[in-house]
Amino acid sequence: MNHSDASSTDLVLADGSKLPKVGLGFWKIPGDQCDQVVSTAIDLGYRHFDCACDYGNEAEIGAAMSKQFSGGSIGRDELWVTSKLWNTYHRREHVRLAVEKTLRDLQLDYLDLYHIHFPISLEFVPFEDRYPPAWFFDPDAESPAMKPVQVPIRETWAAMEELVDAGLVRHIGICNFGVSLIRDLISDCRIRPSVLQVELHPYLTQNHLVRYAQSENIAVTAFSPLGAKSYQPLGMAEASDSVLDNPVVQHIAEETGRSTAQVVLRWGVQRGTAVIPKSQQAAHLADNLNLFDFELTESQMESISGLDQHRRFNDPAVFCEAAFNTYYPIFD
Structure with missing residues (x-):
């Protein structure tokens, strides 16, 4: 595994760009809290914001960032801002429309990184009908469901490459892709994915998957790096699923004098990935960023890695059927 330098706060991408190893994920942060969260995060030193059309809060994040830029507390070039192409915009003619909508909402001229959010193509929903469109094609139907469509990844990716050509995005990436899909994509692309984001x-x-991506010089970002916590309120995980309550993690937290969250996040950055934990609380935001003045031993790293249960909380095969009346597996 690519264990990285304890004090280095950035991942260096294939083109030499630097992706901050700790970012702030905006999934499930309510719009009316974005102003305070953005302000606090920037004050604490966050420089990596992970957004998405589907999170439904990009306009509020954009207003908050604009206020910070105009107030002089930070410059646009000091922030790394990521967003994601939603499933309903995979056709070539919709990709640029989607990123332009995200840029208007975020009040930005460009994104540092734009991902394909899922290897899932759904029927287009016009912005004026519903935005963000979420998963149902028609939520008001008698039996609402997803409406999958056949759009090749190559078609979507070619349109993503054109966004780089146009200067709208600086890097393009992929989320929730497995090894075979990545291998197929890079066999025939003009611009390689810079970053893979997965649970x-x-x-x-x-x-x-991590080792393969790193061997291809594709940086890896971990979403849900603290595991079950974000999924418990959604009924997608039980309290007993919490990695932070695991005795191994608690023991290492005692050994290092750190919180269990810091131990788990440190494990993530030390194996060479970026992490994007979510928090709205200033104390947790500060703790989550404070990972670079200690290092886990090889033994501690192995103990944490040994907890692997192949336990996926964000699995379309499960939640699409349970919540959206459509069976749609993407992982083996």
Whole structure:
């Protein structure tokens, strides 16, 4: 595994750009809290914001960032801002429309990184009908469901490459892709993906996927790096699924004098990935960023990695059927 330098706060991408190893994920942060969260995060030193059309809060994040820029507390070039192409915009003619909508909402001229959010193509929903469109094609139907469509990844990716050509995005990436899909994509692309973002935590280490991506010089970002916590309120995880309550993690927290969250996040950055934990509380935001003045021993790293249960909390095969009346597996 690519264990990285304890004090280095950035991942260096294939083109030499620097992706901050700790970012702030905006999934499930309510719009009316974005102003305070953005302000606090920037004051604490966050320089990596992970957004998405589907989170439904990009306009509020954009207003908050604009206020910070105009107030002089930070410059646009000091922030790394990521967003994601939603499933309903995979056709070539919709990709640029989607990123332009995100840029208007975020009040930005360009994104540092734009991902394909899922390898899932759904029927287009016009912005004026519903935005963000979420998963249902028609939520008011008698039996609402997803409406999958056949759009090749190559078609979507070619349109993503054109966004780079146009200067709208600086890097393009992929989320929730497995090894075979990545291998197929890079065999025939003009611009390679810079970053892979996937669910990673001690209960889902995905060692082969991480190692493969790193061997292809594709940086890896871990979403849900603390595991079950974000999924408990959604009924997608139980309290007993919490990695932070695991005795191994608690013991290492005692050994290092750190919180269990810091131990788990440190494990993530030390194996060479970026992490994007979510928090709205200033104390947690500060703790989550404070990972670079200690290092886990090889033994501690192995103990945490040994907790792997292949436990995926964000699995379309499960939640699409349960919540959206459509069986749609994407992982083996």
